[in-house]
Amino acid sequence: MSESSKLMQKPTHHNCDTCDVRHKAMCAAVDAEHTDQLRAIVSHRDYAPGQVIFEEGDPADYAFNISAGEVRLCKLLPDGRRQVTGFLTPGDFLGLIADSAYAYGAEAIGQVELCCIQLSNLERLLSDIPPVREKLLSMSRDELAAAQEQMLLLGRKTAREKIVSFLLYRHKHLGRTEGDASIDLPMSRVDIADYLGLTIETVSRTFTALREEGLIELPHPHHVIFPNLDAVRDAAEAG
Amino acid sequence: MSESSKLMQKPTHHNCDTCDVRHKAMCAAVDAEHTDQLRAIVSHRDYAPGQVIFEEGDPADYAFNISAGEVRLCKLLPDGRRQVTGFLTPGDFLGLIADSAYAYGAEAIGQVELCCIQLSNLERLLSDIPPVREKLLSMSRDELAAAQEQMLLLGRKTAREKIVSFLLYRHKHLGRTEGDASIDLPMSRVDIADYLGLTIETVSRTFTALREEGLIELPHPHHVIFPNLDAVRDAAEAG
DNA sequence: CGAGCTGTTGACATTGCTCAAATTTCGTGG
DNA sequence: CCACGAAATTTGAGCAATGTCAACAGCTCG
Numbered sequence: 057m058s059e060s061s062k063l064m065q066k067p068t069h070h071n072c073d074t075c076d077v078r079h080k081a082m083c084a085a086v087d088a089e090h091t092d093q094l095r096a097i098v099s100h101r102d103y104a105p106g107q108v109i110f111e112e113g114d115p116a117d118y119a120f121n122i123s124a125g126e127v128r129l130c131k132l133l134p135d136g137r138r139q140v141t142g143f144l145t146p147g148d149f150l151g152l153i154a155d156s157a158y159a160y161g162a163e164a165i166g167q168v169e170l171c172c173i174q175l176s177n178l179e180r181l182l183s184d185i186p187p188v189r190e191k192l193l194s195m196s197r198d199e200l201a202a203a204q205e206q207m208l209l210l211g212r213k214t215a216r217e218k219i220v221s222f223l224l225y226r227h228k229h230l231g232r233t234e235g236d237a238s239i240d241l242p243m244s245r246v247d248i249a250d251y252l253g254l255t256i257e258t259v260s261r262t263f264t265a266l267r268e269e270g271l272i273e274l275p276h277p278h279h280v281i282f283p284n285l286d287a288v289r290d291a292a293e294a295g
Numbered sequence: 296m297s298e299s300s301k302l303m304q305k306p307t308h309h310n311c312d313t314c315d316v317r318h319k320a321m322c323a324a325v326d327a328e329h330t331d332q333l334r335a336i337v338s339h340r341d342y343a344p345g346q347v348i349f350e351e352g353d354p355a356d357y358a359f360n361i362s363a364g365e366v367r368l369c370k371l372l373p374d375g376r377r378q379v380t381g382f383l384t385p386g387d388f389l390g391l392i393a394d395s396a397y398a399y400g401a402e403a404i405g406q407v408e409l410c411c412i413q414l415s416n417l418e419r420l421l422s423d424i425p426p427v428r429e430k431l432l433s434m435s436r437d438e439l440a441a442a443q444e445q446m447l448l449l450g451r452k453t454a455r456e457k458i459v460s461f462l463l464y465r466h467k468h469l470g471r472t473e474g475d476a477s478i479d480l481p482m483s484r485v486d487i488a489d490y491l492g493l494t495i496e497t498v499s500r501t502f503t504a505l506r507e508e509g510l511i512e513l514p515h516p517h518h519v520i521f522p523n524l525d526a527v528r529d530a531a532e533a534g
Numbered sequence: 535c536g537a538g539c540t541g542t543t544g545a546c547a548t549t550g551c552t553c554a555a556a557t558t559t560c561g562t563g564g
Numbered sequence: 565c566c567a568c569g570a571a572a573t574t575t576g577a578g579c580a581a582t583g584t585c586a587a588c589a590g591c592t593c594g
Contacts, residue, residue, distance in 0.1 A: 211492030253450030
């Protein structure tokens with residue numbers, strides 16, 4: 057199924073101590089005393105835009121943490137219809153395993169850096185350092201809550217509400233600085249459509265409609281400015 | 296928000312040793328030596344059909360295991376639109392917590408029996424018996440994989456495919472005996488519609504269409520017979 | 535400068551929704 | 565066991581949101 061893993065660029069070693077996302081990632085639960093053990097078992101890999109990290113159903117050998125860039129998770133139907141089940145950002149854990157195979161495919165959106173851990177090593181880490189398992193459990197709890205929220209969006213929100221919810225989510229969780237009322241959308245319209253259960257045309261038309269109403273500005277298809285954040289919040293669920 | 300928890304019927308004590316679902320539930324990871332500890336902290340409660348177990352946003356004090364019956368998980372939009380994010384069956388864990396509040400509401404579908412554990416006790420159990428944390432992690436992995444699958448269904452499948460996938464899922468996971476090509480649907484059409492992101496009319500019409508095509512028999516709205524399981528499987532994702 | 539990709543816009547088709555009414559099921563009491 | 569009323573389900577007719585197909589525009593890269 058996947059030659060993809062062989063296409064990975066060659067491993068490079070980075071330093072866990074200076075890792076930008078250490079505080080957000082699973083590794084935050086590794087105390088100073090075990091950092092050597094952690095450093096010994098992780099490696100780093102870079103991916104080019106669009107590159108496949110692994111495909112759904114591939115035998116799972118590694119788990120990953122996102123160090124930089126953004127990753128899309130995809131599930132496919134036999135006829136090619138695609139659902140993007142999530143976008144991962146730095147600090148997120150990557151590698152949901154069901155029956156020792158990946159439960160979704162993962163692809164780099166832009167340039168991506170991953171921190172890789174072989175599963176056998178991860179399991180040893182989990183038994184050696186109880187807080188890591190706790191951290192992982194708490195992270196999957198959060199992920200599950202996010203999945204429930206996404207089901208509500210997919211099943212019951214209108215196209216407009218889907219787009220607005222998506223934009224607000226990005227702003228809330230990935231806003232650069234406190235006062236910055238703007239967000240980047242590194243992914244394509246196809247990715248957004250497949251994430252929200254829409255077509256690219258509907259996504260595009262909805263962006264245009266929101267722009268014409270003055271709810272957003274679109275200086276560039278991948279950058280959104282909110283002139284009035286509260287007005288956008290009103291549009292999210294109030295119909 | 297919720298007077299519901301006060302409406303619970305009075306706790307009764309059952310025996311963990313004779314528990315029907317012990318092998319499927321979280322408790323399976325509790326070894327014989329710790330069963331006393333387990334028995335000491337669990338209680339049982341019964342719920343009548345339709346009764347609210349807890350609501351989304353309620354402060355979370357208890358976690359549950361389903362002992363008998365079926366439970367629906369619900370999320371609501373301010374205007375009343377509802378998404379059923381899952382149906383839980385005996386052995387399932389209930390009580391996803393985000394920020395010390397329940398992430399969804401839970402309601403009994405038919406008569407339900409729950410095994411209840413106070414969260415503080417559950418946490419003690421988790422630290423005392425490492426395999427329990429492992430089991431819980433593995434259960435939430437499964438749940439997350441199921442959630443991804445449901446996103447694919449909600450975002451990309453047609454009404455017909457949604458219904459067929461739903462029926463096949465029930466058959467695969469809840470079929471009574473090996474050869475039994477029939478399933479029960481204890482929940483209402485409203486529940487099914489809200490689970491699949493459809494309206495009750497569409498659900499009903501789709502059932503009728505499947506019946507007229509001979510793919511299913513409907514001796515009763517809550518019982519489905521599959522005269523030819525393979526034909527149904529073909530209809531699931533092949534468009 | 536032209537090819538190709540991504541995004542936008544337009545015209546039309548269709549799935550699934552809305553509103554309304556008929557029918558079946560089910561609980562209750564006689 | 566049967567009758568009655570309420571609730572759940574099914575069916576019908578028309579409609580609207582969103583999808584499909586097609587053309588066009590803007591940008592990037594060679």
